Amino acid sequence: MAIRRGRGVAAINYPTGMNLGGDPTQALVHSTPTGNFMVTLSSVDLGQGMKQIMAQICAETIGVPTDRVVVDTADTDTGPHCMGTFASRGTHRAGNAVIQAAKEARQVMLEVAAEELEVNASDLETDGQGNILVKGAPQKSISIFDVALSAHFKRGRSISGRGMFLIPRSYPEKETGAMKPSTCYAHACTVAEVEVDDETGEVTVLTVKNIFEIGRALNPKMVEQQLVGGSWMGISHALYETTEPYYPNRDHGGTDFNQYLMPGPGDLAQTEIIVLERPSADGPYGAKGPGEMCANPQIPAVANAVFDAVGVRIDTLPITPERILRALKAHAAN
Amino acid sequence: MELRKSYFADVRKDDLHEIGQPRPRSDSPGHVTGKTAFFADRNFPGTLHLKMVRSPHHHARIRSIDTSEAERHPGVVKVLTAKDVPHNVYTILILIQIGPEDETVLADGKVRWKGEPVVAVLAETERAAQEAAAKVKIDYEVLPAVFDMEEALKPGAPLVNEYHGQNYYLYDSGECRKVRFGDVEAGFASADHVLEQSYQSSPIEHAPTETTGCVVAPEGNDRFTCYTNTQAMFFTLDNASIILQMPGNKLHFVGGTVGGGFGGKVDVIVEPIAILGAKLTGRPVSFIYSREEEMQISSPRAAEKVVIKDGVMKDGRIVARKVTGYTDAGAYSRHSPYGAQKGAGHYPGPYTIPNVWIDTYCVYTNRTPSSAMRGFGVTIGDFALEVQMDKLARLIGMDPLEFRFINAYRDGDMKAHRQPTEGAALIECMQEASRAANWPVAEKFMAMSSYVKGA
Numbered sequence A: 001m002a003i004r005r006g007r008g009v010a011a012i013n014y015p016t017g018m019n020l021g022g023d024p025t026q027a028l029v030h031s032t033p034t035g036n037f038m039v040t041l042s043s044v045d046l047g048q049g050m051k052q053i054m055a056q057i058c059a060e061t062i063g064v065p066t067d068r069v070v071v072d073t074a075d076t077d078t079g080p081h082c083m084g085t086f087a088s089r090g091t092h093r094a095g096n097a098v099i100q101a102a103k104e105a106r107q108v109m110l111e112v113a114a115e116e117l118e119v120n121a122s123d124l125e126t127d128g129q130g131n132i133l134v135k136g137a138p139q140k141s142i143s144i145f146d147v148a149l150s151a152h153f154k155r156g157r158s159i160s161g162r163g164m165f166l167i168p169r170s171y172p173e174k175e176t177g178a179m180k181p182s183t184c185y186a187h188a189c190t191v192a193e194v195e196v197d198d199e200t201g202e203v204t205v206l207t208v209k210n211i212f213e214i215g216r217a218l219n220p221k222m223v224e225q226q227l228v229g230g231s232w233m234g235i236s237h238a239l240y241e242t243t244e245p246y247y248p249n250r251d252h253g254g255t256d257f258n259q260y261l262m263p264g265p266g267d268l269a270q271t272e273i274i275v276l277e278r279p280s281a282d283g284p285y286g287a288k289g290p291g292e293m294c295a296n297p298q299i300p301a302v303a304n305a306v307f308d309a310v311g312v313r314i315d316t317l318p319i320t321p322e323r324i325l326r327a328l329k330a331h332a333a334n
Numbered sequence B: 001m002e003l004r005k006s007y008f009a010d011v012r013k014d015d016l017h018e019i020g021q022p023r024p025r026s027d028s029p030g031h032v033t034g035k036t037a038f039f040a041d042r043n044f045p046g047t048l049h050l051k052m053v054r055s056p057h058h059h060a061r062i063r064s065i066d067t068s069e070a071e072r073h074p075g076v077v078k079v080l081t082a083k084d085v086p087h088n089v090y091t092i093l094i095l096i097q098i099g100p101e102d103e104t105v106l107a108d109g110k111v112r113w114k115g116e117p118v119v120a121v122l123a124e125t126e127r128a129a130q131e132a133a134a135k136v137k138i139d140y141e142v143l144p145a146v147f148d149m150e151e152a153l154k155p156g157a158p159l160v161n162e163y164h165g166q167n168y169y170l171y172d173s174g175e176c177r178k179v180r181f182g183d184v185e186a187g188f189a190s191a192d193h194v195l196e197q198s199y200q201s202s203p204i205e206h207a208p209t210e211t212t213g214c215v216v217a218p219e220g221n222d223r224f225t226c227y228t229n230t231q232a233m234f235f236t237l238d239n240a241s242i243i244l245q246m247p248g249n250k251l252h253f254v255g256g257t258v259g260g261g262f263g264g265k266v267d268v269i270v271e272p273i274a275i276l277g278a279k280l281t282g283r284p285v286s287f288i289y290s291r292e293e294e295m296q297i298s299s300p301r302a303a304e305k306v307v308i309k310d311g312v313m314k315d316g317r318i319v320a321r322k323v324t325g326y327t328d329a330g331a332y333s334r335h336s337p338y339g340a341q342k343g344a345g346h347y348p349g350p351y352t353i354p355n356v357w358i359d360t361y362c363v364y365t366n367r368t369p370s371s372a373m374r375g376f377g378v379t380i381g382d383f384a385l386e387v388q389m390d391k392l393a394r395l396i397g398m399d400p401l402e403f404r405f406i407n408a409y410r411d412g413d414m415k416a417h418r419q420p421t422e423g424a425a426l427i428e429c430m431q432e433a434s435r436a437a438n439w440p441v442a443e444k445f446m447a448m449s450s451y452v453k454g455a
Helices: A049-064 A090-117 A144-155 A219-239 A298-310 A321-333 B028-032 B070-071 B094-095 B124-132 B151-153 B184-190 B233-244 B268-279 B289-296 B336-346 B379-396 B399-406 B424-436
Strands: A003-015 A025-031 A037-040 A067-071 A123-124 A133-134 A139-143 A160-165 A185-197 A203-213 A272-277 B047-052 B059-068 B077-080 B119-122 B137-142 B177-181 B193-200 B215-216 B226-227 B251-254 B285-288 B304-312 B320-328 B355-362
Touching: A003 A298, A003 B094, A003 B336, A003 B379, A003 B399, A025 A049, A025 A090, A025 A144, A037 A049, A037 A090, A049 A067, A049 A090, A090 A123, A090 A133, A090 A139, A090 A144, A090 A160, A133 A144, A139 A144, A160 B399, A185 A298, A185 B424, A203 A219, A203 A298, A203 B424, A219 A272, A219 A298, A272 B424, A298 A321, A298 B379, B047 B124, B047 B268, B059 B119, B070 B077, B070 B124, B070 B379, B077 B124, B077 B268, B094 B233, B119 B268, B151 B355, B177 B336, B184 B304, B184 B320, B193 B379, B226 B233, B226 B268, B233 B251, B233 B268, B268 B285, B304 B379, B320 B336, B320 B379, B336 B355, B379 B399, B399 B424
Parallel strands: A037 A067, A203 A272, B047 B285, B226 B251, B320 B355
Antiparallel strands: A003 A185, A025 A037, A025 A160, A123 A133, A133 A139, A185 A203, B047 B119, B059 B137, B077 B119, B177 B355, B193 B304, B215 B226, B215 B285, B304 B320
């Protein structure tokens, strides 16, 4: 009886957005007399930080600091339609809608600034700090706050924009299955190292090295929180979780966190995350949706590492100590 | 976390100001100081609490329901049964034309899974609602149930759901979604080795910190505001509008920050019945799942069975792959026909294989309906595919990582569903994994690229 060590790899891809498309999202952007910009949506922030990302996308597009953008969302009386937050679609779909709306608002903003500065709008640029400058003559400038005041109280303009993003729906061909499931794919490769106690069947995940290709890390810290969390969830799926431990038998289902097994802080592997960026052709600033993908490759990587460690295949999830011991027993009997 | 900017630097401009910056989240201070408001923080005077009477049987006919004792219980204001629900038989994906309507808001004549809602009790307190729910008398005739997908697909199996008429979802392509590419049998015949293996998963709970729920308040003008933690505001509103036969302009949905979704909050379960309760009583209604309901009543990730048959050459090329996927929907469709369909679009994985045959089935059994969960349609498929890849590599005596390089898809490669590959990056992820994990592969693989040569 011994502690045996093994290593496994898995490589995957994952589609961004609702399968087969047909999932629209709209956005509205407007400025207030404070010089701030409002993004109005009906999308839901699940705690992953969607509001923050939409603020950064709007700020980048208009050319202001992120803290000058406020996001109002998840209200069907005020926000335009969104299909929902699922299918790794939030950033991709709503982000594209916000870019379109912000571009339209930026154009009005530049037109008002051009009137104030008595130049052509095409000769203006933003400095990203809240000012609009004449290209090549930066001493000639106006603050976005003053532009907002001018638009509201002097020029009678609405600095606002409308955005809409829709991937047309694809219908699978009945006999061949020809279809367009998605327009862009994120990628991952994970290497997991485990120790397996061949006396107890217990698996300890020592390290997980995840390489994720996600198009563009719009906010690297937020990308990190999602990818690390996903990686832990993948390990949890591989080794712990199920509502029906003896599926398809319906008995012994857990009803609380004492009975439903999940890893605690001490059970989590040393986790390494490396991000590559190949911008997608249709993503907001090239972003793809990594939200679901990041929890997938750990499951087969851990399964393959368990085989590498003890020489038995567990092809049924979750890979419990009981299943490992039964397989080892059957293996020894052969 | 590290960003490896050396990859794809030629196709990426790093000239942005706000994008790519690790700005602190504006909502974090609220989260960590307990100031963030969740739907359940809404308190309205006179709120009623809704509790469900649930089926104790996996499959049974309802002979009779007697709510008289429950209605007399102190604090009870209203007891609802199927006849109170205007459009009781529904299915959520009807909004994208995926029918038929196959599920009851409150069971009518039959229950098809253990835990299915039959009677809703609204009372002044949670305790009164719970006590009254225990006083509802339902006379059941227990029917044979089926839990195993293979058993369910056999002739003569108990019929789970009459609205389908058979224990599988009928696609326009027939009993399964199909993908046919090349000649898979010829591929097997030409292969040096053929390996067929079967993989199985079990249902998984989303385990959000915040359980599913909503609070509904009448606005006093025939409109109702529903404070909810749904992941999809208009999707839930539109389905509620159908179930309640109320015009959408009478409904106002307000969300906020959700305490974890993972796909567990897109089923439209709590909102319609809570709005109905508010409409019939004229009072605010709160319907929030207990942890036990979240664990065993709310939809889990579907259990899946995946059978993969591969033909592989000694030099590492996979020449044929046949995948048969089975998704256990439980008693009702919810999002499972979509999930099984998504699997058909995902197989054979990120590999270029000339001969592919895919069948994905959505199967009905007498268990808690499964539905959406982070990656569904793909997650379990990837487990099966990538364990199979490991087995194939070992079968032909090849390094598992090198074996993947040989088969990895690249820009321009035709996929089985007949879309040319664009924006591939699998090879680069594996190259970086080779470095980061100190898992050396031959130099020719480190020199590969996802780009098309000369393009």
